Amino acid sequence: MPRPKPSTPPLGKCIGGYSIGCRTDEHPYGKLMNIYCMVCKARMGCSICVQPAAELACKQCHQWATAVALRQHGPMVEADKVLDRVREIVSGAALLEDVPF
Numbered sequence: 001m002p003r004p005k006p007s008t009p010p011l012g013k014c015i016g017g018y019s020i021g022c023r024t025d026e027h028p029y030g031k032l033m034n035i036y037c038m039v040c041k042a043r044m045g046c047s048i049c050v051q052p053a054a055e056l057a058c059k060q061c062h063q064w065a066t067a068v069a070l071r072q073h074g075p076m077v078e079a080d081k082v083l084d085r086v087r088e089i090v091s092g093a094a095l096l097e098d099v100p101f
């Protein structure tokens, strides 16, 4: 399991957030400094380090973090199975068209 990160990183640099596939190296903030999970409000990261909105999933509540991802993939029912699938998608192992839900 990844180590939990502070939800408010030091000013001026971003070290990623609670989204799956988020960058964890230090980088300058993107245009949007803080992107939050729509379910649990955890910080997903900035616009540089998070996955595209349609593939943005939350590591904290194990739900899709955006409305567009929820629409595209449907609700997370079996969290573990879906998270494996998300990791595949995020790692580029699967195309979005292959997603069965």
Ligand SMILES: [Zn+2]
Pocket: 037, 038, 039, 040, 041, 042, 058, 059, 060, 061, 062, 063, 065
């Ligand atoms: Zn969440």
Ligand SMILES: [Zn+2]
Pocket: 014, 015, 016, 027, 028, 029, 030, 045, 046, 047, 048, 049, 050
């Ligand atoms: Zn970032």
